[in-house]
Amino acid sequence: MGERAAGAVEGIDTSVEAVFREERGRLLAALVHRFGDLDLAEDVTSEAIEAALQTWPVDGVPTRPGAWLLTTARRRAVDRLRRDQAYAARLAVLQAEADRADPAPPADGDGLPDERLALFFTCTHPALAADDRGALILRCLAGLTTPEVARAFLVPPATMAQRIVRAKKKIRAARIPFRVPGADELPGRLPGVLQVLYSIFTEGYAASSGPSLQRLDLAEEAIRLTRILGRLLPTEREVAGLLGLMLLVHARRDARTGPDGELVLLDDQDRGRWDRSMIEEGRGLVVAALTGGPPGPYGVQAAIAALHDEAADVATTDWPQIVALYDVLLGLVASPVVAVNRAVAVAMRDGPQAGLQLLDALAEDPRLRTHHPYPAARAELLRELGRRAEAAAAYREALELVGSAPERAYLQRMLRSVEP
Amino acid sequence: MAEYLLSVHHDYDTEFPSLEEMQPVFEAVDRFNQKVRDAGAWVFAGGLTPVQQATTVDNTGDTPIVSDGPYAESKEYLGGFWVIQAADLDEALQWAKEGSAACRGKVEVRPFQGE
Numbered sequence: 300m301g302e303r304a305a306g307a308v309e310g311i312d313t314s315v316e317a318v319f320r321e322e323r324g325r326l327l328a329a330l331v332h333r334f335g336d337l338d339l340a341e342d343v344t345s346e347a348i349e350a351a352l353q354t355w356p357v358d359g360v361p362t363r364p365g366a367w368l369l370t371t372a373r374r375r376a377v378d379r380l381r382r383d384q385a386y387a388a389r390l391a392v393l394q395a396e397a398d399r400a401d402p403a404p405p406a407d408g409d410g411l412p413d414e415r416l417a418l419f420f421t422c423t424h425p426a427l428a429a430d431d432r433g434a435l436i437l438r439c440l441a442g443l444t445t446p447e448v449a450r451a452f453l454v455p456p457a458t459m460a461q462r463i464v465r466a467k468k469k470i471r472a473a474r475i476p477f478r479v480p481g482a483d484e485l486p487g488r489l490p491g492v493l494q495v496l497y498s499i500f501t502e503g504y505a506a507s508s509g510p511s512l513q514r515l516d517l518a519e520e521a522i523r524l525t526r527i528l529g530r531l532l533p534t535e536r537e538v539a540g541l542l543g544l545m546l547l548v549h550a551r552r553d554a555r556t557g558p559d560g561e562l563v564l565l566d567d568q569d570r571g572r573w574d575r576s577m578i579e580e581g582r583g584l585v586v587a588a589l590t591g592g593p594p595g596p597y598g599v600q601a602a603i604a605a606l607h608d609e610a611a612d613v614a615t616t617d618w619p620q621i622v623a624l625y626d627v628l629l630g631l632v633a634s635p636v637v638a639v640n641r642a643v644a645v646a647m648r649d650g651p652q653a654g655l656q657l658l659d660a661l662a663e664d665p666r667l668r669t670h671h672p673y674p675a676a677r678a679e680l681l682r683e684l685g686r687r688a689e690a691a692a693a694y695r696e697a698l699e700l701v702g703s704a705p706e707r708a709y710l711q712r713m714l715r716s717v718e719p
Numbered sequence: 720m721a722e723y724l725l726s727v728h729h730d731y732d733t734e735f736p737s738l739e740e741m742q743p744v745f746e747a748v749d750r751f752n753q754k755v756r757d758a759g760a761w762v763f764a765g766g767l768t769p770v771q772q773a774t775t776v777d778n779t780g781d782t783p784i785v786s787d788g789p790y791a792e793s794k795e796y797l798g799g800f801w802v803i804q805a806a807d808l809d810e811a812l813q814w815a816k817e818g819s820a821a822c823r824g825k826v827e828v829r830p831f832q833g834e
Contacts, residue, residue: 473808474806476809
């Protein structure tokens with residue numbers, strides 16, 4: 300192939316890559332809906348994409364790439380089923396039973412129905428092991444390869460491959476259905492989906508280990524998935540709340556790490572480096588999340604993040620309002636982690652002694668034993684009160700629990716500042 | 720349609736309630752059973768007599784061994800079960816939620832192997 304032709308192929312490959320990123324999840328969902336089998340759907344999805352990678356650089360990207368991929372994948376699936384009659388018979392039975400009167404899903408640009416909503420719920424079904432849900436979401440809806448998912452969860456690729464196989468086996472053997480929960484079930488199931496998406500985001504925000512504080516691609520993947528969910532469930536205010544929270548937090552990403560990757564606390568961040576348009580979008584979502592009904596936990600957390608993002612600096616942040624929002628949040632989510640965050644806000648409003656009292660009251664809670672922000676918060680307040688020896692002890696506790704290298708380095712610096 | 724086992728396990732450590740205390744539970748379970756039957760989901764169900772009345776048979780070796788008591792040394796024992804048919808796990812779980820409330824116990828849901 301000549302130089303010019305090679306360059307042309309490369310150019311088309313990049314646009315093809317971009318199309319696939321978006322299409323993979325949608326294609327998989329459509330095939331799962333049609334055939335009721337995740338393994339079959341994954342295999343023919345890969346085959347269709349491979350076929351596209353071969354023919355599109357030569358023939359050009361089709362005007363309706365989604366339709367092309369779907370037709371190709373369906374042909375491959377039918378071929379496979381013809382070769383395995385027993386399998387086909389079982390699938391036919393499954394399909395007949397699954398033909399419930401589900402509401403028509405929204406159509407995409409190609410005019411094809413978007414079946415991804417069902418997949419969001421299947422991948423986060425409560426019958427699946429908690430660890431497996433995030434992996435499935437990234438594999439099926441974000442279209443990450445198994446090694447990429449392994450990297451996301453900091454496990455070896457073979458371990459992740461086993462985990463995904465196990466999860467798919469459970470789906471198949473227990474017959475976890477591929478459907479959107481009915482209106483009466485949705486309120487019970489949606490928080491599970493949001494929690495999985497949020498856990499992917501928080502891993503991207505503050506990595507649980509490794510050299511970097513942030514893993515921006517993971518955070519951005521979580522945002523992308525939540526946007527898709529928001530389009531599929533436009534009236535669910537907590538989805539808007541979650542997206543708002545993610546955007547308002549992600550807006551600070553450029554200011555959170557220094558030039559050498561070191562951690563920069565909120566107090567010290569150059570707010571000029573915050574993403575203003577993302578903050579604007581986030582604030583709009585907070586309004587959507589908190590209007591027209593009782594507040595949900597993600598909406599409230601987003602409101603807290605908005606108050607931080609709107610302030611010029613720590614001193615002029617509306618701490619009384621933040622404490623009030625934490626009061627609401629604690630009423631919705633009786634979590635010690637929330638109590639810790641509230642105590643920090645109380646310290647900002649009323650002084651370190653008040654905050655420390657609240658933190659000390661949480662000392663017996665076993666759920667905080669592996670939560671490094673707890674001893675870190677105590678250490679900070681003890682340091683402010685001049686109780687250096689106790690602060691040092693608390694910093695040491697936090698160092699035993701902390702994950703990422705930049706957070707470790709920060710805590711070590713603080714420890715040295717209070718040691719004699 | 721697939722078949723699922725919904726099994727109820729009891730703790731050895733927990734005192735078995737008196738017959739009077741059990742009466743409302745029996746009634747709740749009866750009502751639940753009727754509901755399962757009416758829906759066409761019923762395959763089979765039953766409560767087991769206390770585990771003290773169990774006998775274990777082991778004929779995996781050269782000669783059969785018959786012994787008093789359940790086969791497993793465990794903290795829990797099987798109290799009873801339902802076998803239901805359901806279109807998918809969500810349906811089976813819905814039955815299990817109602818059954819668990821009726822019999823006031825945890826219910827394990829396991830699919831039978833397909834043909």
